[in-house]
Amino acid sequence: MSNRRNLGSELLRLTHLRPGLTRADAARELGTGTGTTAEIVVRLLADHLLSEGEASSEGRRGRPTRPLLPHPDGPLVLAAEITHEDWRLRVVELGGATLAEVGAPHPSHSPDPVLTAVRAAARTMLRRFPRRVRGAGLAAPGVVRDGHLLEAPLLGWRDVDLRTAWPRSPDLPAEAVLAGNDARCAATAESVRGRAVGARLALHLHLDAGLGGALTTDGELVDGAHGSAGEFGHLPFGDPARSCGCGARGCWGTALDGAAFARSLQQDEPHDPVAFSHRVLDRARRGDVEALRAVAEIATNLGRGIAGLVNALDADLVTVGGLAARLHDAAPDTVRAALEEGSMTLRRSTPPVLTSGAFGADGPLVGAAELVWSRSWKRLERSRGAG
Ligand SMILES: [Zn+2]
Incomplete structure (x- = not known):
């Protein structure tokens, strides 16, 4: 009985990740016979946890098959x-x-x-x-x-x-x-249903008002001793003279935030740093030369830091989200060049995939x-x- 219950949980999870999968897909993924799978499906349908869509004849040997979907009154x-x-x-x-x-x-x-x-x-x-x-x-x-x-x-x-x-x-x-x-x-989103699915060691960096992130190994978040691993913005990759809100000096986040954009443009520290960064990125998109120069400087700071992390961690995938995704998309070659320049020779033969995350600000x-x-x-x- 308990075994069946676990299979039910697994099938719910499978349908969550791949809505529209067929009973045959499910049987294959669960490693069970079609009879057992059918039993579980019937129960989950009766409990209004799943529903079945319209039959199509795309199944093997033209047999009609109905996709498994969330129930309209479901959880x-x-x-x-x-x-x-x-x-x-x-x-x-x-x-x-x-x-x-x-x-x-x-x-x-x-x-x-x-x-x-x-x-x-x-x-x-x-x-x-x-x-x-x-x-x-x-x-x-x-x-x-x-x-x-x-x-x-x-x-x-x-x-x-x-x-x-x-x-x-x-x-x-x-x-x-x-x-x-x-x-x-945001890192969890990437590892469960985003670009980090299937990565061995994925590094996700999310830049908003500050820079944070997380590591996942084979899809599992690395927690740290107290559940707060991933404060990468406070690695000392910034200007050692600059103090950070965290209490340390020289934090990487201080080289990537709205204040960093403002310094690059020789402007005063902005009241709303996130909105300021977005405005600079907007200007750069329109071809504003000063904004493009600031974006290149901050994109270099991003790439250099990623290189340090990849050198240390041996990540096979790096995803960037929030403002870092906009920054990467505005100057992908600059980020990549800084990453390559900062990479150990050893790592250059197996460079990580570097990409914007799948979910942008929704991560x-x-x-x-x-x-x-x-x-x-x-x-x-x-x-x-x-x-
Ligand atoms: Zn800090």
């Missing part, structure tokens, strides 16, 4: 992201599609009004999709541990319990609610949803018959 998760300037909340169904999304600029810079706004939006979604939501995940910038945002210098928040962003509801038991660092969430939201799903499979199976 959902809530995913939210808090950035330095706004919040977003999204309802995600099995398979990763977004059913609804809301968001707004922060009503104030203190945590309570922001978390209250997210909570109100979540409550609205719980009413709109009654008894379907099975978990919730929140991505936030800064160091997150055990559901608490310990330190987010750019938001100015310390010791905030992020779990209070979710309303108390039987749909959201404590074990179904989580919070994570935004860049680590943290997609990843927050994936972290919730990854904890949900067994619970979904256990809940069968309960509704």
Whole structure:
């Protein structure tokens, strides 16, 4: 019995990653006979966890086959992201599609009004999709541990319990609610359903107000001793004279942020560094020579740092997200040249694939949803018959 339950969880996960797969695909992937697979499918259909689409005759020997899809009344998760300037909340169904999304600029810079706004939006979604939501995940910038945002210098928040962003509801038991660092969430998105699928050691770098990231080995996040590995923005690849909000000097992030763009353009430190960086990248896209020079300088800083990380870590894939994706896409040859110049001879024979991530600015939201799903499979199976 317990074995069957695990197969049910595995089939839910497979359908989540590849909605539209056939029973034959599923049997092959699960390594089970078609009879066993059919039994599991029938049960998951009856429990409104999966549905089957229209039959097509693309199956082997022309036999009609029906694709496995999320059930229209099936399970959902809530995913939210808090950035330095706004919040977003999204309802995600099995398979990763977004059913609804809301968001707004922060009503104030203190945590309570922001978390209250997210909570109100979540409550609205719980009413709109009654008894379907099975978990919730929140991505936030800064160091997150055990559901608490310990330190987010750019938001100015310390010791905030992020779990209070979710309303108390039987749909959201404590074990179904989580919070994570935004860049680590984005790395999860890449490794589960983005460009890092299949990589041995993937490095993801996410640049927003600060630079963060994560490593995944064979799809598994490297946590570190306290769950906060990946603070690559605080490696000393920057100007040793420059101090960083983290308390250290010479951090790499200070060579990539909006203030770095402003220095390159000989302008004052911007009030909103992220918006400033976007504006410089917009100007560069229109061919503005000064902006192009600034972009080249910051893109070189990005490539040099990536080289250092690849030298140390032996990554086979590097994905960049958020502002780093825009920077890479604006000057891919510059980033690549700096990466090559900084690479050990040893690494030059096996250079990593370097690419923008699949999700752009959505990486943290997609990843927050994936972290919730990854904890949900067994619970979904256990809940069968309960509704
Ligand atoms: Zn720092």
